Amino acid sequence: STTPHKWNFGAGPAMIPRPVLLRAQAEFLNYNDTGLSLMELSHRSAPYEQLNNHAQQQLRTLLNIPSNYKIIFMQGGGHTQFAAVVYNLLAWRHHKNAHQGDWKDIPVDYIVTGAWSAKAVEEAKRLGANVRVVCDAKKALGGYKGIPAESTWLTSDPAGELRTQDAANNRQPAYLYYCDNETVNGVEFPFVPSMHNADVPIVCDMSSNILSRPVDVSKFGVIYAGAQKNIGPAGVSVVIVREDLLHTSEGEHGLLPVPLMLDYKTMAKNNSLYNTPPMFAIYISSLVFEWLLDAQAQKVQDGEAYFVGEKVGVEAAAARNERKAGKLYKALEESKIYRIVVEDKAARSKMNVPFRISATHKDDPNGVVDKKRDEAIEAEFVAQAEAQGLLQLAGHRSVGGIRASIYNAMTEEGVDVLVKFLQEFAKQY
């Protein structure tokens, strides 16, 4: 059967394609005829070195990554990148400025469209960076419900954090940061920001939508992604960085020294083998890349298959993701009890679909909402879904409600099952 026993709608760690799990199981005790499990091999061994290079090459092929970009595997998840970005790019910009002035005066620009970009801002501030929030969607829209028009950025700066003299002095920010897909809030960019000139590198957190659609890597300075949503297991993060941005600070010119484990240049120079890498996570990631790249790889030992006969690659995944998200949003829009959280249709995520249940106003003669009862109905929704094998549908603990995550690994069949469940559940109210 191609059908998993359960459908996993969790936001992350998320579903791994079933053929990948089966293949890993088959190779678990004896990796590549070494007689050892991959976990037991030296990271300096030839088979691992081969895997390390192969995984990078696969990702390069999948995302069509130009040759002037390095691919590195790092540890510490997305949160570690919140800090790594600040250290590495301030060191680069200060160097580029010929170390004129204080690094603390160099602006770093952030677009905040949800919980994860907000957390990245917090970290940059902790490290003492001169953070300018050039767009704050929550303040502009009264919640993380979309993406304010690009023409309002910078000038909108509702927190008053933008130092206008920076613009007047024409001081280049070290980078412009944004999160391509806000996993908690379901806001996804349908475009790449272009508010600065090409001298300002764009840094993008693609943790929850990497490989879900093609991307023009050449527009970015740094792209990073924790693996545990659309790639593989937690423990590894992929960083794609333009070579000319690699600059290590040794603490000169008053700069913060970049901790070696956060240093892109050290990692790149050592081909992600500076220290012991999270080998097993990288191995599974490589199997996921193969699954995306190669239809033959989908034919696993016991005959289970996935998407067999369908096209492979990121473009095919994107088409499938469009169809899946389209079906789900349509079903939610057609029902009277569901409310999609992201109002800005163009910014609705194809990966994470947060929605609320609002059923009580229908019972009340004056249409009054009973928030507590609606929340109880949401809990009931999650419980009934679980009982039918539709797992992990509760929204993020910070926002509540329901969230269906439909990454690459979720099949169209899984979305159909969820849509049917949504419709059946709605009939009870």
Ligand code: PLP
């Ligand atoms: N960025 C995004 C978009 C995320 O979804 C997450 C986690 O869910 C993070 C960053 C933080 O990742 P980690 O938990 O690996 O530190």
